Amino acid sequence: xxxxxxRCGSFIWRSYAGEHTPMDDRLAPICAPDLAGLPxxxxxxxxxDPLRDEGADYARRLAAAGVPTEYKCYDGARPRSSAMxxxxxxxxxx
Numbered sequence: 001x002x003x004x005x006x007r008c009g010s011f012i013w014r015s016y017a018g019e020h021t022p023m024d025d026r027l028a029p030i031c032a033p034d035l036a037g038l039p040x041x042x043x044x045x046x047x048x049d050p051l052r053d054e055g056a057d058y059a060r061r062l063a064a065a066g067v068p069t070e071y072k073c074y075d076g077a078r079p080r081s082s083a084m085x086x087x088x089x090x091x092x093x094x
Contacts, residue, residue, distance in 0.1 A: 012051070030058040035065035042070045046077035 017027050025032035041062050045055035052073060059071035 030054060030061065035062050035067060038062065038065070038067050040068040043072075045071075045073045047073060047075045048078045 017024075020027055023031050029035065029038065041059070043055050043059040043062070045052040049055065056071065056073065059069050062069040063071075
């Protein structure tokens with residue numbers, strides 16, 4: 001992980017989990033030693049997402065554990081724009 005991503009990731013983690021340990025796999029499933037048995041996953045990242053590499057690694061680990069996994073990284077997008085994915089897919093259903 002790049003240094004600037006580490007700093008941003010640290011801020012994101014503190015905002016998300018407070019003082020809990022980053023290795024707690026209940027809060028960060030990527031830290032679990034075994035991902036088998038988890039439900040199917042859609043992992044979405046953006047090109048300029050500071051956690052993009054971690055998202056891609058998580059998707060690879062899920063797939064390697066036999067979890068049906070779809071991974072999408074949106075080129076040219078910033079992290080918050082990935083929230084539009086759910087809206088777009090929901091609109092496609094109407």
